[in-house]
Amino acid sequence: MTRRWRIAALAALLWWPAAALAAPVNEETVQAIASGLRCVVCQNLSVGDSPSETANQMRAIIRERLAAGDTPEQVTAYFVDKYGEWILLAPTRRGFNLLVWIAPFAGLGAGAIIVVLVLRRWRRRGARTAPPPVDEAMRSRIAREMADSDR
Amino acid sequence: MRRPLRWAIPLAVVPVLVLLAYGFKTDPHAIPSPLVGKPAAAFELKTFDGSPVSLASLRGQVVVVNFWASWCYPACYEEAPALERGWKRYQDRGVTMVGVNIQDKEELARKFLGQFAHTFPNAPDPAGRVSVDYGVYGVPETFFIDRRGRIRAKHVGAVTDEILRKEIDRLLAEPVS
Numbered sequence: 001m002t003r004r005w006r007i008a009a010l011a012a013l014l015w016w017p018a019a020a021l022a023a024p025v026n027e028e029t030v031q032a033i034a035s036g037l038r039c040v041v042c043q044n045l046s047v048g049d050s051p052s053e054t055a056n057q058m059r060a061i062i063r064e065r066l067a068a069g070d071t072p073e074q075v076t077a078y079f080v081d082k083y084g085e086w087i088l089l090a091p092t093r094r095g096f097n098l099l100v101w102i103a104p105f106a107g108l109g110a111g112a113i114i115v116v117l118v119l120r121r122w123r124r125r126g127a128r129t130a131p132p133p134v135d136e137a138m139r140s141r142i143a144r145e146m147a148d149s150d151r
Numbered sequence: 152m153r154r155p156l157r158w159a160i161p162l163a164v165v166p167v168l169v170l171l172a173y174g175f176k177t178d179p180h181a182i183p184s185p186l187v188g189k190p191a192a193a194f195e196l197k198t199f200d201g202s203p204v205s206l207a208s209l210r211g212q213v214v215v216v217n218f219w220a221s222w223c224y225p226a227c228y229e230e231a232p233a234l235e236r237g238w239k240r241y242q243d244r245g246v247t248m249v250g251v252n253i254q255d256k257e258e259l260a261r262k263f264l265g266q267f268a269h270t271f272p273n274a275p276d277p278a279g280r281v282s283v284d285y286g287v288y289g290v291p292e293t294f295f296i297d298r299r300g301r302i303r304a305k306h307v308g309a310v311t312d313e314i315l316r317k318e319i320d321r322l323l324a325e326p327v328s
Contacts, residue, residue, distance in 0.1 A: 053254050054279060082286040084183065
């Protein structure tokens with residue numbers, strides 16, 4: 001292989017990833033971004049799930065930005081910039097929002113601890129308050145009443 | 152241990168009630184725009200008459216950008232006469248009004264413009280790019296842009312003469328830099 005050929009091959013190799021980046025946008029990426037965005041004209045529907053024209057246009061904008069070389073994070077950030085955090089279907093996990101993510105698990109944990117404590121106390125109390133001893137008089141009374149009920 | 156527990160049960164309801172009271176009092180449709188106070192996104196559109204309109208060419212003027220659609224009944228129909236009146240009142244005082252028609256069919260949009268005899272520039276936004284740039288989530292929405300090109304106020308729902316006057320006068324009263 002001549003030197004020139006080697007350089008050409010190297011150039012082709014270097015060029016290849018760039019070509020891959022410029023290749024048509026991966027629809028799965030578009031869908032992944034769209035499903036995290038709230039469809040602004042819908043109720044409780046993501047841009048990915050809505051058939052509305054607005055959602056269609058938003059998907060087109062996502063596609064366009066990806067094609068222009070934006071990362072998925074940058075595309076999402078663009079929408080947050082314009083609409084605020086409200087556009088995200090799941091609040092970001094930082095700052096005050098962490099409360100939303102942590103509180104349910106903290107609540108579950110606290111509940112589990114309370115259940116364990118209460119169960120333990122019940123068990124201890126159960127052991128302490130044994131049934132009253134059955135004496136001879138009681139035993140004969142039971143026998144008598146059972147015999148009565150049989151009749 | 153028994154006593155405080157008996158206390159804790161009704162007490163636990165309090166934060167839930169506070170949360171519900173807060174939740175039911177706020178309007179789920181009133182979403183604060185993060186764009187107020189920020190530079191308005193540039194746009195270049197072609198009006199229904201075929202002439203270009205861009206925000207850049209309006210720098211130095213107070214600009215009112217109104218997003219509307221012909222299917223937006225009744226709000227867009229209610230505000231249309233007020234917008235035209237506002238335009239007539241302020242057009243010679245350094246104020247421009249731009250109507251952006253979104254999510255619409257051209258024929259119906261033209262019919263709407265004819266019905267209200269609008270004389271200020273109105274342009275369609277066929278790809279919805281301008282409406283996303285302005286964080287529009289419904290029609291009508293109106294943005295008030297100051298002379299330096301920053302969004303200073305956003306009004307969701309039909310505008311009235313009073314709202315137009317209040318917002319425009321406020322921006323006109325600011326010193327020309």
